[in-house]
Amino acid sequence: MTLDITIEDSRWQDAGLAALAEQAAAAVLAHFSLDPEVCEISLLACDDARISELNAEFREKDKATNVxxxxxxxxxxxxxxxMPEAPEADFTGEIPLGDIAISYDTCTREASEAGKPLADHTRHLIVHGLLHLLGYDHIRDRDAALMEGIEVLVLGKMGIANPYMNEDAP
Structure with a gap:
């Protein structure tokens, strides 16, 4: 798999983002039986200031987000x-999936607030972002249920607990 990582915030380097991203991407591609040797993904590892700019530019939301x-x-x-369509190879035989940006500040804050390890939350957000690249979304109810179900399966295979479980529920 070609996983092109651009680290703009060095805290991601210290958090071991490259290995976490490889694990998450490999798990998603395996779930969909996609050949990792031909898949291309770009990942921007940034901070809240940069992701706020991107969110404003592309989604017209002038605030930070996680991914x-x-x-x-x-x-x-x-x-x-x-079910979304399966991605297909381009004329070079590669499958370009797209680009993901992840914010260290928001990811770290969310992990802390939820009492989860940063590594687990980071892998969850990369899985989530990659599912978006594969055509999954969570705007409509049944789409959200489908996407969350796949996230739970993929994360479970990596030994990560269901992030949607409310531990306070009876």
């Missing part, structure tokens, strides 16, 4: 809860 994704190709299903 953003830009799919190389629109694969989303038309029907709520439908």
């Amino acid at each position: 953003l994704s830009w799919p190389a190709e629109e694969l989303a299903a038309e029907d709520d809860g439908g």
Whole structure:
């Protein structure tokens, strides 16, 4: 797999982002039986200031967020809860999936607030971002249920607990 990582915030280097991203991407690609040797993903590891700029520019939301994704190709299903189209190789034989940006500040804050290890939350956000590249979304109810279900399966295979479980629930 070609995983092109640009680290703008050195705290990501210290957090071991490269290994975490490789694990998360490999788990997602394996779940969908996609050949990692032909898949291309770009990952920008930044801070809240940079992700705020990107969020404002591309989503018209002038605030920080945890992860953003830009799919190389629109694969989303038309029907709520439908399966997205499978990505296809381009003329070079590669499958360009797209770009992901992740903010250290927001990721760290969310992990701390949830009492989760930073490594687990980081892998979750990369899985989440990669699913967006593959056409999954969480705007409509059935789409959200489908996407969350896949996240839980993929994270479980990495030994990460279901991030959507409310531990306070009876």
